[in-house]
Amino acid sequence: MNIDPTESIAWIKKRRSVFPKMFDANSSISEEEILKLLEAARWAPTHKLTQPWRFVVFMDKGMSALTVMQIELIQKSGNDGEAIQFKIAKLEQKAKQSCAIVAIVMQRDVEKRVPEWEEISAVACAVQNVALHASSLGLAGYWSTGTFTNHKEMREYLNLEGDDLHLGWFYLGRSEAIKEAKRVRRNTDEFVELRKD
Numbered sequence: 446m447n448i449d450p451t452e453s454i455a456w457i458k459k460r461r462s463v464f465p466k467m468f469d470a471n472s473s474i475s476e477e478e479i480l481k482l483l484e485a486a487r488w489a490p491t492h493k494l495t496q497p498w499r500f501v502v503f504m505d506k507g508m509s510a511l512t513v514m515q516i517e518l519i520q521k522s523g524n525d526g527e528a529i530q531f532k533i534a535k536l537e538q539k540a541k542q543s544c545a546i547v548a549i550v551m552q553r554d555v556e557k558r559v560p561e562w563e564e565i566s567a568v569a570c571a572v573q574n575v576a577l578h579a580s581s582l583g584l585a586g587y588w589s590t591g592t593f594t595n596h597k598e599m600r601e602y603l604n605l606e607g608d609d610l611h612l613g614w615f616y617l618g619r620s621e622a623i624k625e626a627k628r629v630r631r632n633t634d635e636f637v638e639l640r641k642d
């Protein structure tokens with residue numbers, strides 16, 4: 446199969462981070478659709494084929510339980526009352542708008558055959574595969590690193606061990622909103638150095 450280069454770059458440019466406030470709150474995504482989406486991760490590049498990406502999908506009551514747990518962490522975090530209430534309301538709103546919240550995890554290779562940074566990079570490649578596939582499936586979402594990412598209690602909640610890392614959340618929903626890419630993107634000649642002699 447040959448992919449038209451104009452189409453492939455257009456597809457890459459079409460992927461956007463779509464935030465929960467832009468999701469259609471009354472939509473849903475089935476378990477099958479989520480599994481089909483996450484299948485894209487399988488084809489990410491990975492040194493020594495360690496395939497370190499893991500995803501914990503919170504949906505339905507699982508998502509409500511996660512939100513309750515996150516609220517407890519916020520309440521314990523010791524901010525003043527108003528700041529706590531603001532954070533809680535924001536968190537609840539994000540969950541209400543989302544169809545699922547996916548924890549992004551790097552599971553460290555038992556033998557540590559490759560450095561940690563390579564494993565984190567492989568997970569990021571996997572997430573990009575998922576993000577690109579999402580737009581072709583009519584799904585929307587974004588990678589968030591807020592809300593107690595890799596926090597001690599969150600690690601326990603996600604059953605992480607040893608050198609595993611929690612790398613954030615992928616909020617998933619549906620959205621009819623059309624979002625254009627931010628224009629503040631560097632031109633290619635600003636990030637590529639050509640050495641020809």
Ligand SMILES: Cc1cc2nc3c(=O)[nH]c(=O)nc-3n(C[C@H](O)[C@H](O)[C@H](O)COP(=O)(O)O)c2cc1C
Pocket residue numbers: 460461462463587588589590591613626627
């Ligand atoms: C590793 C990673 C972490 C991110 N964390 C956040 C975050 O915590 N909050 C947020 O609003 N966006 C987060 N983003 C999404 C960026 O805001 C987004 O990619 C950027 O604004 C460019 O927009 P685009 O994805 O539509 O091109 C994250 C993206 C990556 C790759």
